[in-house]
């Protein structure tokens with residue numbers, strides 16, 4: 001079969017090796033005689049699996065015991081609501097939401113229902129490219145209960161690589177499309193959350209890494225299903241979790257460990273994104289509007305200067321086994337999502353295709 005490369009933004013491609021393991025043990029999981037899809041989340045083998053998964057995440061991200069890890073429902077959008085509901089006591093408290101694009105502004109939209117939300121725009125233009133203000137220039141309020149930001153805007157392909165250093169403040173990060181793609185210092189954050197379908201596994205589970213002392217703070221009006229302390233007390237099994245997604249994510253963590261850990265993922269992602277940005281920067285057909293300091297290593301966006309070629313580009317790339325390159329409708333153009341599972345060879349193939357396409361059609 002011809003090699004197919006899937007550049008979907010999410011749900012996105014999974015490592016082939018992971019899919020093979022899942023396939024092989026689909027009908028008979030760990031000699032239980034049944035599928036992982038068919039057993040209780042409270043069964044000994046499933047509970048054992050969740051313990052190993054937690055250990056592996058701690059190992060991969062060097063997470064200390066000062067943090068707890070929750071596995072939740074509702075995706076990142078669920079957390080857009082859960083965060084203010086858990087961290088605030090009343091509607092009059094202030095929160096700071098750093099605005100860098102689509103996802104961070106949607107997080108702020110939810111927070112406005114529960115707090116006095118300061119929306120802080122940090123996107124500037126430098127040499128006609130979008131860039132993000134340095135954190136030291138963010139106009140955060142002294143009164144805000146927490147500061148929320150999104151280190152990788154998946155739709156526009158804007159990344160913040162700077163680590164937050166706001167001494168004594170509560171920092172919340174939406175890491176949905178960048179978790180496990182590069183090294184981060186967990187201790188710089190109070191809450192990190194990510195839905196699973198970008199760089200973790202299939203959709204269905206949301207990982208929340210939270211400083212222990214924040215667990216006891218929940219507001220009594222918070223619905224139990226969103227309440228962090230209730231979920232923690234119930235080992236993330238207050239209601240029935242998305243067992244298959246949890247299991248698949250565990251296989252992905254094993255795969256990352258086997259393939260050199262996050263350090264190696266970071267290296268690969270740097271190589272992959274550089275390949276594509278090089279093609280874009282040396283071309284008259286492709287442009288990327290993001291300043292080099294803030295270009296994403298996981299979501300590479302580009303517009304075609306000849307808009308009439310968009311359709312052709314998608315048709316031809318598909319014929320070449322390069323799938324789902326169409327950009328998000330609000331941004332237009334193209335987007336290549338190259339999370340950990342995307343092999344370097346897939347990106348090389350796309351880079352070659354882009355060069356050839358430009359020569360042939362523009």
Ligand SMILES: *Cc1c(COP(=O)(O)O)cnc(C)c1O
Pocket residue numbers: 010074075076077078103150152153154174175176177195196198
């Ligand atoms: C995909 C994405 C979301 C939305 O995730 P859901 O699981 O669909 O709620 C939120 N934030 C970021 C940064 C994303 O990439």
